[in-house]
Structure formats: C-alpha cells, structure tokens
Amino acid sequence: MHGLMMNQPLLISSQLEFAARFHSSVEVVTRTVEGPIVRTTWGHVAARVKKLANALVAAGIKEGDRVATLAWNTQRHLEVYFAVSSIGAVLHTINPRLPPEQLAFIVNHAGDAMLCFDTTFLPLAKHLASVPTPIKHWVALTDDAHLPTESGIPNLRSYEALLSGMAETFTWPVLDENAASSLCYTSGTVGLPKGVLYSHRSTVLHSYAIAMVDALAISGQDVTLPVVPMFHVNAWGVPYAAAMVGSKLVLPGPALDGKSLLDLIEAEGVNSALGVPTVWLGLLAAAKAAGKKMSTLKKVTIGGSACPPSMITAFQEEHGARVLHAWGMTELSPLGTACVLMPKHASMTAEQKLAVQLKQGRPIFGVDLRLVDDSGAVLPHDGKTSGHLQTKGSWVASEYFNLKDQSQHKDGWFFTGDIATIDGDGYMQITDRSKDVIKSGGEWVSSIDVEHAAMLHPQVAQAAAIGIPHERWVERPLLVVVKQKDATVTAAQLKEFLEAKLVKWWVPDAIEFVDALPIGPTGKILKRTLREKFAGYKL
C-alpha cells in the first residue's frame, strides 16, 4: 500500500523557484573579477537564471549535455549553477588549480559542450582552445567591455551579451529526480582525476542535511560567506542550501587573501564563513596584523583537511567565533560528518571540549560510516581502534563516471582511503590517509597528530610528517616544517617540544626545515611529492 502524499521530484529548479517566491529581497553580494563589489538579490538572480536558461537552450544545450565552468565564487557562477542543472543539463565545475594536461583530460572525459570561464583563467581557456576538445561554445563570465580581445578562442562571447535580450520567464522541465545534475572530478593527487556525477535527488537531500542544526546549519538568519570554492565539490553545497533557506550570500570572487576576506566580513556583516584551513591561516594573520577582532563572525566551518587545534583556539578565543569542524569528500557531495558537542559535554573544561572539537564529528543522517581492517572485517566503535573508513548514503557516489576501475566501490560501501577511529557516540576522527600512514613496528603513527602537535609550537607555520624506510621499524616519521617568519627554533628544540606532547614512539626521528610545502589543487599538502623529495633520506 502506497502513502497518499504529493510525490514531487526533488529538483534543483525548485530551490531556485523557492528563493524567488519567498526570499526574493535577500541579498547576494559579490566581489567581482572586474574589481567592484556588486550587490543584487535572490529575486534578481532568479530572473537572470531564467535568461541564461533561455540562452542555453538557444545555443542548443540539451538535457544531459555537460556545461563546464572555470570560475570563482561569483553571482554569475551562481547563475550558471542553477540554470544548467535546472534545464536538465549537467554542470561540470572544473578546478583551475589542476595541471593543464589534467584540465584537457577531464574536459574530454566529461565531453563538455560549453565552457564558461572567468577572465582570470583566460590562459587556461586558451590552452583548452589549442588542443582537441568537444567544446563548441566559449563564454567569458564578464560583459562586452571586459571581453578579452584577440584571445584566439573561436566565437568567444561575453556572458552578459549571451543573456542580453533573453526572456526572464522559463518553464522548468519536470525532470526525473535521479537525473544527473552536476559533475566534479577528484583532485587526482594519485593518478588521473575521477568524475563524481551528482543527481538532483542527492543534491536536494544533501541541501536539507547541511541546513540541519547539527550539520552545517546553513540558515536564513545568517550572512554566509562560502570561501570554499564553487569550482570544487559545489562549494560544499552552500549555493543550493542558501537558495533553499534564503541566506544572504557573500561571494569573495578571486580575492581569497586574508586582508580581502577580512574587509568583506566586516563590511557585509558576515556571521558564518566556510573554508579550508589554509584560507583561515591567511585570514587570522590579516586580523592579527590589523589588530582587529572580527566582530560579526559567529561561526567558522572548517573542512577539507584536519583542522589544527591552534586554529580552533584562535577563532574561539580571539574572535569569539565558534569553530565547526566538518569532514567530507568529493564522493560525498561532500558532507559526511560535522563536529557539534552533545549536552553531556557542557560540563567539560575548555581543553576537554577542544579534544572533542578536533574530531571530524558525527555522521549526518543519510550517511553511514564503518571501520574495517585490512581483511575487510568490521571493527568496533570504541574511539581507539583505527581502521579503513567506509561510507554509504543518499549523497555518496555509487561509482565513478565512465571509469573502468571501480574498486573503491564494493558491497554497497565506498572506500574513502582514510584511516579513522569512531567512538561510542559516533564521533569520527581521521588519523591518516591510508597512503600516508606511517607504519612503525607493526603499529600506525598518525601523521596528522604529529603535525598538529608541531603546529602548537608558536614558531611553526606548517608541518608534514612522512614515513622514511627504517631497517628495524619498517618506517619512522620525518617531520618537514615551514617556520613562521623570523622564527629561531631549532630541530632539537622542536623535538623536545614534541616529546612533551606525543607518546614516545610517535616523536619524529628527524626534523627538516623547508621554505614551503607542496600544495595540491584543493589546498592539501601533497605528501607523495614530499616523499619523492625525501626519497633516500637517512634518519
């Protein structure tokens, strides 16, 4: 027997229509690629989305066609997000930080029919125009006044010219909710990038999930600044959820330096900001340099990499902004867990609370987690046993797009490639990537814990621990450190500092100082490059 409820498909177009009907006066503010700050509203955005939808259809874009973007977080990118998926085409956001040869690979692998790019990325677009690709339409996300001349790109049009004269009405097709809505490739730090093909259903369910109190708590009561890029994993789903709940959106465009973010936060009254740790290092440094407390900021969501404890302390104690530590992956749309405290933690000391906040958090309903050992046996959730983290759920990829090797998907579970623990309350903590784990004498050293301990030293800016082959212990940790400006700390002093913070056998055997660490396209430290650099290193 079926229920007797209206069964409307879960569609991205419904989120946009809802914003237009009930949140039309709420602002969308962009620091543009051209420079000025541009203010508009969800109502105006929705009208322009319909103009774009008409333009896409006029250009011959059909259901299932892929439309690629190489773009910052801007109003125009937001419009492309909603228009492409809502007409039934597939939004393919490309990470401009990928190496050029990988760009060409994924454009061909995805079969992109159109590319919309910010003028910042003109060199990348030119490169793509110089190699064989299926791209038929080239659109620069600007107006005619700023359209690059003599780019050599065939039939290059400005976005504003494309929209010009188009009608502001469009009847959205009633799509199958399982239709593909968007496509994002993993960062491909090992091998070629792999494509994750999201659906309307997974996107809408993920939107509900991240708007929950215990998840990212995206709210119409907030002024939200997604620093997390719209060119990777849907900016953690913020554009969709913001439309749904009517949040004021502040989009930082290309200016992701600390000073620019600080100015934007203060000027727009941002109270909720989301991004990866590297971005927040810059913001905190800028605030310190300016001697400013961020007065409006109430919540900072940190994901992408494990959040160092020093960062949580800085936001919470110096700026009065609560840190929400979250974990996700491209294959999870991306949200998997969020770290909120339970009522029973209320009586804890600040230090004890910090220890909880350092965990990646508890799964959001819709996502299940488990740990397995090397043989695939399920491990207990005791907060101590670490194992390979697997997940399944409503917004978890079932397979990669058009890929032969689907070995990460097995028996209905996705192998994340992370090593983690889960405690009795469901708090998950990642201790390593399985490929980065340091195996010492049959035990695992958590490279993340070693790095976080090092970053507690006031003269350490960044740190990365890698395993170096060792005759007796198989591997032993080497810590590679970037010092703060004008720092004087020596390797011996830092080792002594670590001896007071870590169990003895986790203390690195050696410490090397470098000027910079290799960073991948999504802001993560490239440990593989580091291991190559230190190949043959003698402890």
Added chain:
Amino acid sequence: MHGLMMNQPLLISSQLEFAARFHSSVEVVTRTVEGPIVRTTWGHVAARVKKLANALVAAGIKEGDRVATLAWNTQRHLEVYFAVSSIGAVLHTINPRLPPEQLAFIVNHAGDAMLCFDTTFLPLAKHLASVPTPIKHWVALTDDAHLPTESGIPNLRSYEALLSGMAETFTWPVLDENAASSLCYTSGTVGLPKGVLYSHRSTVLHSYAIAMVDALAISGQDVTLPVVPMFHVNAWGVPYAAAMVGSKLVLPGPALDGKSLLDLIEAEGVNSALGVPTVWLGLLAAAKAAGKKMSTLKKVTIGGSACPPSMITAFQEEHGARVLHAWGMTELSPLGTACVLMPKHASMTAEQKLAVQLKQGRPIFGVDLRLVDDSGAVLPHDGKTSGHLQTKGSWVASEYFNLKDQSQHKDGWFFTGDIATIDGDGYMQITDRSKDVIKSGGEWVSSIDVEHAAMLHPQVAQAAAIGIPHERWVERPLLVVVKQKDATVTAAQLKEFLEAKLVKWWVPDAIEFVDALPIGPTGKILKRTLREKFAGYKL
C-alpha cells in the same frame, strides 16, 4: 542521463538504525502511565523495537496492515511508532479525545488489525471491543502486573508479555520509500474525520525539514520535550527527527498539567519544548504560582492554534525562552511554516519583533503556499491581501484515505480552509478559518485578531469571536469570554479596552461571559458549537 549516486530508499527504519549506531547512549525519559519516571536510551529503545517487530510478525501483522494506538507520549508508544512502520505495516495513531462513535468509525474505516492502548484508555478500548471492528489483537501498553483484569476484551495481552522472549535482532525489509508508513485522521470538527496516509518518503523528508535551523531546529544538542501528543499528527514529527539527530527525548506521559510539566522541565534540563497554546497556559500559570523562572528552557515551539501575544511575551520576558511560532495541519505531516526572524529584523524594537513573531512564519522548503480569492484567482503576497490559503509539497497529502469527496484537493493544490495573508518575505499570517470568518459589510473581520486583542486584558483568560447575523452588515462580531479567576471586568470596560486596540468596525457589538469554552479533540476552540449555543442571539 542518471546521476551515479547511491539511491537508497528513505525509510523510517533507517532513522532507528542510525540512532542505534550513533546515538545509542542518548537518553529517552518517560513519565509513565503507571506513575514512575523511567529512564532508558535510544540504544535500548532500538533493541526493544526489534523485539516488538518480531512480536508483530509472530502475531501475523504483514506489510500494509494497520496497527492502531490509543496512547500518550511514552517510550512504549515510541517503540510502537518505529516497529510498526519499519516492518512495513501502517501506524494508525488515534486521538482519544474523539467522541466514542467517531473512534469506532475510524477503526473500521482504517481497517485496524491490532490496537495498542494505554490503560488510561481502557474505557475506550472496552467500547471498541463491544462494537463490530476488524481488530484481532488487543495489547495494553503495560506489564502483566498492571494488566487490567476482567476487562472483557478478548485475549488482551500486556505489551511487556508480548515482547518477552523475542529476539533483539531483526532485518528490516527494504521497502519502497513511497509505501504507507502511518495514518492519522483529522479532528473532524466538521463532519466525519478524514484519514491522511503518510509515506516513508514524506516522513523522512519532513524529518530533515524540521531539523533545519529555520524550521523547528530539532537537534542532538537539545533536551526535547514534545508535549504535542504522539496520538495526533506524529507529535509534529518529533519522534522521527529526534531519532535522526540523537536528541534526548523527555516524554510527559499522561501528566499534561502545568505543575507536572514544570517539574519535568526542571528535573530533566529540558531546553526545547513543543505544544499547543492551551498546554502552555497551564505551564505558565504553574510557574507563576510557584514563583519560578524556568531556568533551562531556551525555546518553546507553539502551534496548533494561533499563539496569543501575551504568551510570547510571558515566555520571552519572564522565562528567557524564545518562542517559535509554527503552523501546520494533519494534511501537512504537519509542518508548513515556522516564524524565525531575518537578519533585517535585528534592529527592530521589541514591539515590532513581536508583530513579526505573531505571524505563522515562512514556508519551509518542500512546502509551497499561495493565496486565491473565491474565484480561484491567485492573489499577491503583499502582507495585506487576505485569501484562501492553498499549499502543495513533498509532505502534503495528495488525497484523503478511502474518501469519495476529494474536493479539498484540486489542480495539485490542497485547500487548507484557512484565510491568510503572505507578505513579500513569505511570512504567512492566518486571519481566520474560512468557516469562522466574520463577514461584516462585505469585509472580513479577523476573529483571531479580535481574540488576541481581548487576551491582552489582564483579566481575560480565553476569548472567542463569532459572527452573529445582522440585518444591515450581514454579520457582526460577538465576543465570548472566559474571565481569569476573581476577575471583576465588565463587558463595558472590556469593550472600551478593545476600542483602543482595534479598528472601529472590528470591535465586537456585544460581549458575553461564560465559565468555559467548548474545546475540540486537538485543543482548538469549537466555534461551531459556540455558534449553535448563541444561535438566535440578539445584538
């Protein structure tokens, strides 16, 4: 082209499993029908749900079968909720406040195969056992020690005896997410009650929705007290959402008087409570009598009837608990709107904020609203124009269960029977039920506004405005008032008070004092009964 995401059905069993896996130590506390307060955990509840599932299957309950309950908010009722729906049967919650002849009607209309009842409702169960019904299994929600003897009910078993010896493991069937999960009948103040048949999909989507920050914000960070009964409209969905987010649940059992609620709130550290206005009148009076400020309470969600301004002020100013005004209906699972303020309201005066809070609020994504006039033409959202409120959405009934007259469902919209306004930000305000509206000289007098104005008088306990036929104006308002204890206010004094608060033509022509107002089974004032009582009244 379909997305490549895991497409798992949205099922109520998944919420329970999630609670068992990740929130197992979170408490569920019940004031039992037997008297004592009983403490357990979600983990223990989940284990007992599986025992009950085995017992139901052993009793021959199959997918699609209806299992009825006549029960308070208790742990056992919670277990019945999850077990019945999770095995694929349909949970039919019956409102014990319905007249006995309507009880028998709906048990037959629903085709209930089993009835689980609290011993409080033994007389109702006896009545049902004395008339023809399809009920084959009778279960008293108690243990053998408290099982009524010589009830005359055939094969009556206690719930604990039913569970005894059953296994704590059960493999939930993978149901179609559109399968019926539960059934609730409207209160039937006009005509016979009508059945709304919810699905697993609608229930899970509604759970996500109510856990959103801008909706009911059900959270694992809260200690939640649903005073709103589980015997009507799923206690606003709180049991499902609480399992999903891991909220501590405090269930008040049969003791809904102010004093009992006050004690429970203080003893269990309740910070979030949900219920109808009449319940809160009792709680506020009890707190006043005890001279107590409710120290833990942070949020009171008020729905079911329009919330009088005096109640909002009392909670917010005397107890420091924010009031969330919400609106829903049986046909909406029930949540339609919730009234949270927008950032732009931050600079308002307390009085201006109160005026916003008195509105029923903005629609939650998943529910759409519109206003139409008598001819069906769509009306503007200007905050002034009032019209018939229509709705559609993911958790809105598409039709009534097994009913010939489906005239409330038309062109994909459900006719709520409410008269409302909607402003430019989507804030909806109900001004009347369409059948209660007072038509004076071609204009509508909002009976709700008249009543709320009267309740601002310190000597008025309750008030109801009804239309009395009038030769010149078609109808004019009569105000029927229940005075506070020891009140001395006269009709003339009250009229003078109202003249200062209302536009002239809304001021009632007459005021009558009564000892009590007729209250329907869901706590609403029965205006029809009142109109019958005052039939022939001369203004």
